[in-house]
C-alpha cells in the first residue's frame with residue numbers, strides 16, 4: 508500500500524528538517540490527537556461517520572472502538588486490511604472516492620457528522636488528484652457543524668479551517684468544521 512506525502516515538493520535529500528521516521532511519527536501523533544479531539548466535539552451531535560481510506564484498517568479500528576454507538580461507513584477502492592479490521596459488508600462503500608462520495612450525497616443527505624480522510628501516499632500527483640476529488644465531493648454529505656479531519660489539505664466549500672489541537676504539529680493533519688457558524 509502506498510504511504511504518505513505532503514502536497515509540497517519534497518525537499519532535496521539531505522536538506523529535510525524531519526527524517527522519514529519523524530515525518531511518520533508526527534503525522535500519526537497529529538492523527539491520534541485530532542481523532543481524540545473530534546470524538547469529544549461530536550459527542551452530543553447525531554450523525555454518521557465516514558472513514559475514507561481503509562488501508563490496513565488501523566484508524567477504522569480506532570474509530571469503532573471509540574465510537575461504538577456510531578454507524579461508521581468505510582470508503583476505499585479496495586480491501587487490504589487486517590482480517591479483524593474488515594468492515595461489515597453493508598458499511599463498505601467500494602470504489603473510487605469520487606464515485607462513492609457522489610452516490611453517498613444522494614443516499615445519506617448530509618448526515619455525516621465526522622468525516623476522516625486518510626488517503627495520502629508518497630506520490631505527489633496522486634495526492635493532488637485525491638485532494639481535488641475530496642474537496643469537490645465531500646461538502647455534499649456533511650451535516651451542519653460536521654468535523655472533517657484529513658491527512659491532505661482540502662478546500663471544502665462551506666467549511667472553515669481550524670487550528671490543530673494542542674500537541675499536534677502544524678500541517679501534519681488538517682481540520683475543518685462545516686458551517687453555519
Ligand SMILES: C[S@@+](CC[C@H](N)C(=O)[O-])C[C@H]1O[C@@H](n2cnc3c(N)ncnc32)[C@H](O)[C@@H]1O
Pocket residue numbers: 508509510559560561562563564565566567582583584585587602603604605625626627628637
Ligand atoms: C494511507 S492508506 C489508509 C490507511 C488507514 N487509514 C490505516 O490507518 O490503516 C490510503 C488508502 O486510501 C485508498 N485510496 C487512495 N486513493 C483513493 C481513491 N481515489 N479512491 C478510493 N480509495 C483511495 C487506498 O486504497 C488506501 O487503502
